[in-house]
Amino acid sequence: MSIFKSHISQMGAYKPPLEDRDNHQHLLLDFNERTLPVSPAIKKALIDFINDDQLQVYPAYGDITQKIADYCGVKPDQVMTTNGSDQGIDLIIRSASREGGEAIIPGPTFAMYHQCANIENLNIIEPAYSRENGFPKQAVINAITDKTRLIVLANPNNPCGTPIARDDILEIAKAAPGAAILVDECYFEYTRQTVCDVVQQYPNLLVTRTFSKTWGLPSVRLGYIISSKDNINALLNVRGPYDVNQLAVVAINAALTNPEYTQEYVKEVLGVSKPMLEEFLDTRNIEYWPSVANYVWVFFDSPSLVEQTLKKANILVRPKMDHHSRLGLRISLGNKQQTVHLIDTLTSII
Missing domain, CATH: 3.40.640.10 (Type I PLP-dependent aspartate aminotransferase-like (Major domain))
Known part of the structure; x- marks a missing residue:
């Protein structure tokens, strides 16, 4: 008999797939994170505090x-x-x-x-x-x-x-x-x-x-x-x-x-990277949901194959089901160089 509330023992834990993620090895487009390092000012402040x-x-x-x-x-x-x-x-x-x-x-x-x-x-x-x-x-x-x-x-x-x-x-x-x-x-x-x-x-x-x-x-x-x-x-x-x-x-x-360090990143993601990915998807008639954020939910014909092939190329994206149990890939956006690499890899897959 559990000492906790009965319904808690019957729940499942929230376990995001964090295993084997290495930003030195992978292009991390799976958790909607910033894909570039933080500013030198932040690093210096942390180091100074520790010292x-x-x-x-x-x-x-x-x-x-x-x-x-x-x-x-x-x-x-x-x-x-x-x-x-x-x-x-x-x-x-x-x-x-x-x-x-x-x-x-x-x-x-x-x-x-x-x-x-x-x-x-x-x-x-x-x-x-x-x-x-x-x-x-x-x-x-x-x-x-x-x-x-x-x-x-x-x-x-x-x-x-x-x-x-x-x-x-x-x-x-x-x-x-x-x-x-x-x-x-x-x-x-x-x-x-x-x-x-x-x-x-x-x-x-x-x-x-x-x-x-x-x-x-x-x-x-x-x-x-x-x-x-x-x-x-x-x-x-x-x-x-x-x-x-x-x-x-x-x-x-x-x-x-x-704040300008963050503002410049946002400007590149929304003004350069996102239009690039959307144009790529539009020209190939690949379905995606219109997004106002730094990620796009994309529905490829073979999503599992695309995900696994991207993973072999050291690009991580996040599988997500819609309400009809249809699998899509949520793809986070990085800077222009990273988006060009993503599109080149998707081109070779599709």
Whole structure:
């Protein structure tokens, strides 16, 4: 007999395929990461911190919340740092959920939402995205009941890269005033679409973001939540005082001081690499979902063969099923040189 809640023992763990990934050997186009090293300023800041012999001291976060708030254009009391955006997602879902409640999570989407909702034993309703119609707004609204505790709106969604219109998010927030509306803006730097400016007007809105993707710092784990002051104060009661790694704060301080390094990368991905890959797919009539992020969900005639052949060429991509159990490959975008290499390899396969 388990000492834990019975449903937890019956769950499966979220296990992303991290084995045998080596950025010195492979071109990593499978986890939507930044494909180039971080700026020299970030490396120097981390090295200087370590050389200053502070690893034995508990974290002291300084003005990092103020700096993130300035970057986002919100007040510092509307921001809370987290151990990656995954912790932010988990804290929001844990704090908002009641057993027997319902969660509306349009899909297919990021597995972490389901993982956290299942831990809280929520009943999950999953309206389906489609390539033709995009985000299923009306299906989400139709699914709202007095049991709805959570609605997850990934903007843009992963793996399809589909955006959600700002007006649609706010309409849903109004339609479900008793539910937490978790708006995941993990890829904000690519889309520049946000609702963080209205979190005080909509007290059920909670925005999560991360420094893992665009900023290239997934290994140090720093994300943040933007919401009303009252929501942030409540969530601070749940988060631990030392959950955020001090090295993460050092790295993010340096990153925010040198934003142009990230901005130039975003510009190349969206302005050069993405159009190149889309043109390649269009000229060969290969189906893909329109995306506003740094990845494209592509449906080849023989996806498993394409994936394995790319892997033999040391290029990793991520297989993802749609709602009809059709297998697609989510392909992250890097810089121009990396995209030329990808296209050359795909040309030799197809």
